[in-house]
Amino acid sequence: MRPTAPPSRPWDVRRPPRAEGKNFLVTGGNAGIGYFVAEQLAGTGATVVLGSRNPAKAEAAADSIRSRVPGARIRHIRLDLAELTSLRSSVETLEVDRLDAVVHNAGVALDDPPRRETRDGHELMFATNHxxxxxxxxxxxxLLSAAAAARIVTVGSFAAKSERLDLDDLQSTQDYQAKRTYGRSKLAQMHFGLELDRRLRASGSPVTSVVVHPGxxxxxxxxxxxxxxxxxxxERLRGLPAGLVLQGKHAGAWPAVRAVLDPQVAGGQLWGPRVFALRGTPRCERLWTHLADTAVAAQLWDVSCELADVDPRLGLVAREASGTQGACSDDSGAGAPYS
Structure with a gap:
């Protein structure tokens, strides 16, 4: 008789599959949603590297994870996304032979004017987030190409849903409103993740790109x-009413963790919380209408590569983009079980 396959079970946010031997990088892993992404990934047995511009805060975060995850393989590197010329040397300190996933999570959100620029002259939120x-x-x-099937997971924001990009004013030199500029920077980041997957698949790369948001x-x-x-x-008591429709950052991390670990997640998909896209367990969503605009994404890609002074192929792709995004597996977006 043939052996019976073990029964599959639905995805459980509190019991993700094991990932011993894998290497993950989480940008901005020292605080907020990035911290909880790192904590949850560390619980799978993987090696998790926190990318942070503040080594002291990164070490405090690593200590916190070690206290909650016995035997956690956790460390950190200095990573300042606003300093584009520093990124190559930061990557050289990773000290891994391959990278199975990177979670592009780090971000800057300014609440008030004035508009701020990086040393390179880029608007701070657009430069850091995108x-x-x-x-x-x-x-x-x-490092991504050296892994069997690496994933690039880009953490967007629900704030991007109501925004649209102005390709003639990407850095808000003409119309700077802090919250709007933040939303547009996250929208640019999400367009990047989707366009990246189109180009990866066009080149036949085994690397995939997935976009998520925390609700x-x-x-x-x-x-x-x-x-x-x-x-x-x-604070806990004052937050209880909001808990009817919103959630904490530990739950906001769930879509990114699933995008890293679930073999059923496909490139080009968008994942977010199940309940009104604001709270709950992660599910695959239909792309927002403006995120499906491939013409805008392609123009943004070209302009962004020029601004960042990088080759449009990013060292990962070889041909021009074509094709469509991966669709959700069913209307409910519930995803598939894992065994």
């Missing part, structure tokens, strides 16, 4: 991880 991750991908290309993730609904994040009893 251009920095594009340039980082170029330097990670050899509505609030500090007041996030469990404490001192000293990384401390939630007082008062």
């Amino acid at each position: 251009l920095g991750h594009l340039a980082l991908t170029r330097w990670l290309a050899p 509505g993730a609030l500090d007041s609904l996030t469990p404490s991880r001192p000293p990384v994040h401390v939630r007082t009893a008062g």
Whole structure:
């Protein structure tokens, strides 16, 4: 008799599959959603590297993860996405022979004017959230290509859903409104992740690119991880009403963790929370209408590569883009089980 295959089970956000022997990089892994992505990935047995511009905060985050995940393989590198010329040397400090996934999570969100620029003269949020991750991908290309089937997971934002890119004013030199500029920078980042997958598949690369968003993730609904994040009893009580429609950053990490680990997740997909795309377990969503605009994505790609001074092929692709994104497996977007 043929042996019976073990039964498959639905994806469980609290019991992800094991990933011993794999190497993951999480940008901005020292705080917020990035911290919880790193903590949850560390629980799978993988080696997790935190990319952070502040070594002290990164070490505090690594210590917090070690205290919660016995035997965690966790370390950090200095990574400042606003300093494009520093990214090559940062990648050289990774000290891995391959990279199975990178989670492009780090970001800057300014609440008020004035408009700020990097040393290279780029608007700070656009440079950090979008251009920095594009340039980082170029330097990670050899390590990603060395893995059997690496994944590039780009963490967007629900704030991007109501925004549209102005290709003539990508860096908000004419119309700077802090919250709008942030939303547009995250929209650019999401367009990048989708366009990247089109180009990867056109070239026959085994690397795939997936886009996720955390829904509505609030500090007041996030469990404490001192000293990384401390939630007082008062904040917890004040956040309870919002918990009906929103969630904490630990749950906001779930779509990115699934995109890294679930073999059923396909390149070119968009993953977010199940309930109104704001809270709950992760599911595959239909692409937002403006995210499906391949003409805008292609123009953004060319302009961004010029601004970041990188080859449009990023060292990962060889031909021009073609084809369509991976569709969700069914209307519910529930995804597939794993065994």
